[in-house]
Amino acid sequence: MHEFTTLLAFEWEAPSWTEDLVRWVSLQGASLILWTTGALLAARFVQWLVHRITDHIDGAFTESDAIVRSETLKHRHSVAQVIAWIACVVIYAIAFVSVLRNLGLPVTGIVAPATVIGAAIGFGAQRIVQDLLAGFFIIAEKQYAFGDTVNLTLTGAITTEGTVEDVTLRVTQLRSNDGEMVTVPNGQIMKATNLSKDWARAVVDVPVPVGADLSRINDILQEVGHATFLDRRMNKLLFDEPSPMGVTRLELDTVTVRMVARTLPGKQFEVGRDLRRRIVSAFARAGIARLPDNHETENSLGGTS
Incomplete structure (x- = not known):
């Protein structure tokens, strides 16, 4: 009987905040969990949707010209990333305001303090604002x-x-x-110098002995350029037939003859390597003296302005 009386007294004196806590968890707590989970799922859905839409539209360019397809796909990829980033920011902002309301905090009451805090942060974070504006114009x-x-x-x-591996409003990520x-x-x-905008140029400098017949050298280089352009694999990378440009450098024991080729963006290095291989083979067949070991080669790039 004494134990039963003690138990009743304990229950009578139990704090009322437990009931309030249970009520809050069942109402506001569940709402907070739903808003947080919903925001995370919505952000993931936006990223998935943007990725699917981009892939779907890219399929329409499979039969397009290679250079148009290349430039279009690159720009669309960057725009899609920015759209996904902005959408996620909006989703998280809406979820944050909703959480404040569920906590019973007056949203209108925090506008003035938020304005002051925002001004202070903006003054101290001018570089971030500068990054965002610069990123917007880079993409636009x-x-x-x-x-x-x-x-x-x-x-x-x-x-x-x-x-470039990623472009957002704030940063650019490069793979060196x-x-x-x-x-x-x-x-x-x-x-910002874009080395692969619209088209690129492969430049091959060929050093030959001073006593070499330059007319014969020029004919061999023209034959190499013609054979390269007729090659089925290389033809897909070239805009026109590679051609010699004449003598570009005269030294004591060597004369440098330059050969150039317009290529698809980013393919100038592959074309340059193939041209060098063909030139060495052509010179060997023609009995022209071996190229010096310390010869220099150059790759330069160009694009439409």
């Missing part, structure tokens, strides 16, 4: 896009070069020739 003006090879000059005359991932804030980019 199609300065470069996913898959392009670019050379970026940054603040302080620092340069970096690589293949060494395989390193370089992340560059868009606001720090002072000059």
Whole structure:
């Protein structure tokens, strides 16, 4: 009997906040979980949807001209990433406001403090705003896009070069020739050189002995260019037939003859390697003296302005 009385007293004196906690969890708590989970799922769905739409539209370009398809796909990839990023920000912002309302916090009451805090953050985060604006114009003006090879000059005359792997409103990510991932804030980019815009140029400098017959050298290079253009595999990478440009450098014991070819974006290196291989073989068959071991070769790129 004494134990029963003690138990009743304990139950009578139990704090009322437990009931409030249970009620809050069953109402506001469930709503918070739903909003948070819904925001995460919605963000994932947006990313999936953008990816599917991009793949679907890309299928329409399978029969298009290679250069048009290349530029279109690169720009569309960058735009899709930005759309997904903006959509996710909007989703999270709506979820955040809804969570505040469920917590009983007046949203209108925090507008003034939020404005002051936003102004302070904006003053201290000018670089972030600068990055976002620069990223917007990079994408809107199609300065470069996913898959392009670019050379970026940054603040302080620092340069970096690589293949664009990601472009967002805030940063550009490059994959360097060494395989390193370089992340560059868009606001720090002072000059962007697109090495694969519209078309590229393979440039091969061929050093030959001073006493060589330049007319014969020119004929051999023309034959190499014609054979390269007729090659089924190389023809898909070329806009026109590779051709010799004449003498570009005269030294004490060598004369440098240049050969150029217009190629698809990013294919100038492959075309240049193939031309060098064909030139060496053609010179060997023609009995022309072996190229010097210390000869220099050059790759340069060009594009429509």
